[in-house]
Amino acid sequence: MKLFTAVLLSPVSILMIVLILLIELVWLPDISSKVLDERVAEVSRSIHLVGETLQLSPTTSQQWLPSLNVDEVKEGSWRKIFLISPDTNDTQLIPPAEYANGARFISFPVKNSQLIVGAWINSHAVLLHVKAPVRRFEMTVLLWGIFFSVLSVLLQQHMLFKPLRQLTREIDEVVASGNVTALDNSHVKGALFEPLIGSLTKMCHAIKKKCVEFESAAKQSLIDEERLNKALDISRLGCWEWILKEDRFWYSDSLTSILLIKDNQQLNLESFISGVHPADRSEVVKKLRKMRDDAQSVELCFRVSALSGEYRHVQLLSTVVLDSQGGVSRICGICQDITEHKNIEASLKKLSSAITHSGSSVLITDVIGAIEYVNPKYTETTGYLLADVVGQQPELLSRKLMKPDCYESLWQSLLSGQHWRGELRGRKKDNSTFWSLVSISPINNEYGELTHFVIVCEDVTELKDAHARMERLALYDELTGLPNRRFFFSELSRLFEQDVMEYPSVVMLLDLDFFKTVNDTQGHAAGDRLLIEVAQRLVGTLQDGDIAARLGGDEFAILINPVLDVDQIEVIAQRILNEISRPFYINEHELQISTSLGLAWLPKDGNTPEALLKHADLAMYQAKELGRNQYRFFTESLHDQLQAYIRFSREMPKALETNSFILEYQPQVSLKTGAIIGVEALVRWDHPELGIVSPQRFISVAEETGFIVPLGRWVLKTACKTLKHLALHQMSHIKVAINLSSRQFRDPNLLTMIRQMLQEYDVDPACLELEITESLLMHDIGLAIETLKELQALGITIAIDDFGIGYSSFNYLKTLPINVLKVDREFIKDIPDHLDDMEITAAMISMAHRLGMTVVAEGIETQVQQVFLEEHHCDIGQGYLFSRPIELSKLMVLLTKQDAK
Numbered sequence: 001m002k003l004f005t006a007v008l009l010s011p012v013s014i015l016m017i018v019l020i021l022l023i024e025l026v027w028l029p030d031i032s033s034k035v036l037d038e039r040v041a042e043v044s045r046s047i048h049l050v051g052e053t054l055q056l057s058p059t060t061s062q063q064w065l066p067s068l069n070v071d072e073v074k075e076g077s078w079r080k081i082f083l084i085s086p087d088t089n090d091t092q093l094i095p096p097a098e099y100a101n102g103a104r105f106i107s108f109p110v111k112n113s114q115l116i117v118g119a120w121i122n123s124h125a126v127l128l129h130v131k132a133p134v135r136r137f138e139m140t141v142l143l144w145g146i147f148f149s150v151l152s153v154l155l156q157q158h159m160l161f162k163p164l165r166q167l168t169r170e171i172d173e174v175v176a177s178g179n180v181t182a183l184d185n186s187h188v189k190g191a192l193f194e195p196l197i198g199s200l201t202k203m204c205h206a207i208k209k210k211c212v213e214f215e216s217a218a219k220q221s222l223i224d225e226e227r228l229n230k231a232l233d234i235s236r237l238g239c240w241e242w243i244l245k246e247d248r249f250w251y252s253d254s255l256t257s258i259l260l261i262k263d264n265q266q267l268n269l270e271s272f273i274s275g276v277h278p279a280d281r282s283e284v285v286k287k288l289r290k291m292r293d294d295a296q297s298v299e300l301c302f303r304v305s306a307l308s309g310e311y312r313h314v315q316l317l318s319t320v321v322l323d324s325q326g327g328v329s330r331i332c333g334i335c336q337d338i339t340e341h342k343n344i345e346a347s348l349k350k351l352s353s354a355i356t357h358s359g360s361s362v363l364i365t366d367v368i369g370a371i372e373y374v375n376p377k378y379t380e381t382t383g384y385l386l387a388d389v390v391g392q393q394p395e396l397l398s399r400k401l402m403k404p405d406c407y408e409s410l411w412q413s414l415l416s417g418q419h420w421r422g423e424l425r426g427r428k429k430d431n432s433t434f435w436s437l438v439s440i441s442p443i444n445n446e447y448g449e450l451t452h453f454v455i456v457c458e459d460v461t462e463l464k465d466a467h468a469r470m471e472r473l474a475l476y477d478e479l480t481g482l483p484n485r486r487f488f489f490s491e492l493s494r495l496f497e498q499d500v501m502e503y504p505s506v507v508m509l510l511d512l513d514f515f516k517t518v519n520d521t522q523g524h525a526a527g528d529r530l531l532i533e534v535a536q537r538l539v540g541t542l543q544d545g546d547i548a549a550r551l552g553g554d555e556f557a558i559l560i561n562p563v564l565d566v567d568q569i570e571v572i573a574q575r576i577l578n579e580i581s582r583p584f585y586i587n588e589h590e591l592q593i594s595t596s597l598g599l600a601w602l603p604k605d606g607n608t609p610e611a612l613l614k615h616a617d618l619a620m621y622q623a624k625e626l627g628r629n630q631y632r633f634f635t636e637s638l639h640d641q642l643q644a645y646i647r648f649s650r651e652m653p654k655a656l657e658t659n660s661f662i663l664e665y666q667p668q669v670s671l672k673t674g675a676i677i678g679v680e681a682l683v684r685w686d687h688p689e690l691g692i693v694s695p696q697r698f699i700s701v702a703e704e705t706g707f708i709v710p711l712g713r714w715v716l717k718t719a720c721k722t723l724k725h726l727a728l729h730q731m732s733h734i735k736v737a738i739n740l741s742s743r744q745f746r747d748p749n750l751l752t753m754i755r756q757m758l759q760e761y762d763v764d765p766a767c768l769e770l771e772i773t774e775s776l777l778m779h780d781i782g783l784a785i786e787t788l789k790e791l792q793a794l795g796i797t798i799a800i801d802d803f804g805i806g807y808s809s810f811n812y813l814k815t816l817p818i819n820v821l822k823v824d825r826e827f828i829k830d831i832p833d834h835l836d837d838m839e840i841t842a843a844m845i846s847m848a849h850r851l852g853m854t855v856v857a858e859g860i861e862t863q864v865q866q867v868f869l870e871e872h873h874c875d876i877g878q879g880y881l882f883s884r885p886i887e888l889s890k891l892m893v894l895l896t897k898q899d900a901k
């Protein structure tokens with residue numbers, strides 16, 4: 001069909017069709033008409049000849065010939081020609097008789113015998129004659145035309161369309177593959193297309209080149225876009241546009257995180273404003289409206305907040321875009337996250353305010369030390385305003401007021417970029433000088449170049465004065481003016497550092513007997529006065545070069561170095577004892593005290609200052625134990641005591657765990673009835689190596705180490721168990737007294753512990769007696785009284801132990817909540833030999849009774865003592881005369897026997 005159309009539409013076919021159409025429509029009709037006319041003329045001539053032949057008068061004939069009506073009738077392809085006599089009006093058709101040359105001649109008689117000659121000419125036959133060669137010609141032309149058309153179409157197909165299709169396919173493939181340079185022309189045959197292919201290839205290369213250019217431009221544009229986005233991201237910047245007509249905001253991606261909005265969130269004025277921090281909203285709305293209404297560009301700083309509570313500071317810069325009528329159509333601008341700037345600004349503000357309001361003077365100088373800034377504190381301290389000193393070098397850094405080596409080291413460290421700190425002297429506007437603790441820090445810029453110094457000065461003039469005072473205080477006792485413990489210790493240490501000691505030295509330690517009581521009864525001022533006078537007397541007993549120091553409280557130390565005459569030491573010691581035991585007159589009161597002296601030789605009695613002092617201390621305690629107002633030298637046996645101390649303090653906690661402590665009970669007998677009415681619980685230590693150890697050996701150690709607290713708890717618990725045991729055996733009238741040391745008494749848990757114990761063992765508090773000593777009351781008398789009252793409120797009885805041996809005073813005793821007074825064994829033991837003791841004992845019993853107290857006499861060993869006490873109405877007796885301390889089982893036997901009586 002395609003081929004047919006191609007052939008039909010080929011130029012040859014069209015030319016041929018035009019030619020045939022011309023022949024058929026123009027030339028053939030014309031020639032046919034001419035041939036037919038010629039034939040008619042010829043037949044007319046024949047008919048004429050027939051007329052002549054028929055002898056029709058030529059005239060006549062000629063007359064009628066012209067009038068001969070030759071009627072041409074077209075009837076089918078025939079043409080009839082008639083020759084009619086002029087007179088004849090009536091014509092009758094007579095069928096043709098003869099044909100010749102396409103004409104049929106007829107003759108037929110008509111009315112009046114006249115002849116009518118006629119002829120029919122078969123025009124079809126005539127024209128056929130004419131058309132036949134034409135038709136042949138046309139046929140020939142048609143055939144050749146078709147031939148050439150087909151040929152041309154085939155040639156076109158072969159030479160034009162096929163390569164063209166191939167080329168098209170190639171181009172399609174290239175287009176599909178996108179590889180413009182890959183045009184393969186090997187399949188495209190025909191020289192016709194070579195220029196085209198050449199041009200196409202060129203075009204491809206040109207396109208390729210353009211593509212490459214385009215691609216690289218596109219790549220570059222992508223890179224540029226990415227860079228731009230990165231730059232926007234890094235600078236925390238975004239673009240935005242407010243399309244007013246639609247009330248819609250367009251914004252760049254980077255703004256999502258800046259404005260804390262969701263990805264692709266549609267924004268209009270309302271939703272945009274809803275993201276603004278509530279406190280900033282009204283201002284933002286006002287400014288945006290102003291922009292819109294007044295076509296003004298504005299700059300806005302505000303906060304945006306997210307639902308999470310997070311908020312950021314942003315800065316909005318805008319410009320208005322006008323439409324053709326001059327109205328504002330859009331507002332566009334940029335928006336930057338300035339949170340960090342704001343934070344930095346805030347911290348800078350803080351820093352600046354801190355510097356301005358700093359309590360220290362702050363100066364900022366340039367790199368050569370010229371002042372650029374001073375804060376108000378500097379002005380306050382020195383009197384200089386910024387205007388007075390700007391551009392000048394601070395005096396602090398000048399050579400004038402600094403030692404040369406200090407100046408050198410300061411500038412050396414500063415110029416090497418290091419911080420410097422030290423004390424410098426400055427000068428005020430009034431020319432007076434002051435001391436500053438100066439801290440100088442070099443400031444580098446972002447390139448690491450030294451640009452400034454920040455100098456912070458603390459006025460330490462007062463501090464320096466105080467320091468000097470403190471140094472004095474650090475080495476000297478403020479009250480007495482004597483060297484203090486530190487001074488004494490360092491002097492002692494200095495001696496130990498000597499390699500060879502030509503002469504020995506001696507250390508004396510002393511503390512005042514009953515000083516605490518003086519303090520409590522006469523007041524602290526009197527106590528202080530006493531200490532001052534003691535110090536003066538001590539110094540008075542010594543020679544130049546000897547050191548008397550106050551170690552603290554009522555404790556003094558003396559260093560005699562060197563000791564040229566060993567025998568003289570005892571003389572000095574005795575002199576000291578004498579001096580201290582001389583009465584003191586303070587506030588018009590006569591005070592009599594004594595002291596106990598402990599002496600240790602250097603280097604014999606200690607390898608270190610600590611050991612030497614410890615040994616002198618031990619000797620002093622021994623002097624105290626031996627009755628005070630005496631001196632003792634350190635001996636090896638004292639050293640043994642020290643060793644025991646160390647050993648006991650280590651072993652006691654374990655002993656408690658292994659139940660190595662035992663409680664014994666010493667009966668207390670009513671001197672009226674002779675019946676046992678109570679017991680004193682006394683602890684012992686059943687030591688695996690030492691056997692039964694007396695409390696006199698370990699209680700002091702336990703007190704010093706604090707172990708007395710758990711040990712005391714154990715004693716109380718055991719005593720409560722015993723009380724419960726006694727109650728079970730119907731002996732609930734028997735009281736148990738336990739000793740309470742001062743360390744236990746200061747334990748804040750004491751009351752709670754006692755309450756719990758009483759409750760746990762269901763003990764009647766009235767059966768429990770707590771024995772305290774006077775020394776226990778010395779620490780904080782107010783607190784002690786309060787505690788005792790609380791214990792009494794529980795129903796517990798309080799007894800004061802060892803009464804009479806201290807600075808006991810009935811005046812003082814009456815203020816205390818005490819139920820029982822125990823007269824110490826010291827007063828009993830020498831009855832009846834010492835009249836003094838007997839008188840004192842009698843007085844004590846009598847006074848105690850007046851104060852409503854029960855009196856217990858300790859250490860009764862003889863009948864005489866018992867009788868004496870009974871005579872003086874002592875209530876209760878305790879001592880070996882009645883019983884030694886015994887274990888519970890033996891006590892039970894004793895009590896059972898008594899009950900049986």
Ligand SMILES: Nc1nc2c(ncn2[C@@H]2O[C@@H]3COP(=O)(O)O[C@H]4[C@@H](O)[C@H](n5cnc6c(=O)[nH]c(N)nc65)O[C@@H]4COP(=O)(O)O[C@H]3[C@H]2O)c(=O)[nH]1
Nearest residue numbers: 682683694695696699715739740741859860861878879880
């Ligand atoms: N020469 C002689 N001595 C007599 C006579 N009658 C009693 N003694 C002894 O005198 C001491 C009386 O106890 P203290 O004055 O409370 O003196 C007690 C007390 O202060 C303390 N102590 C004992 N047990 C405890 C305790 O559980 N806790 C506390 N904190 N201290 C305790 O140990 C000190 C000594 O206790 P002990 O060695 O048991 O010595 C007991 C006792 O055995 C006598 O007729 N002649």
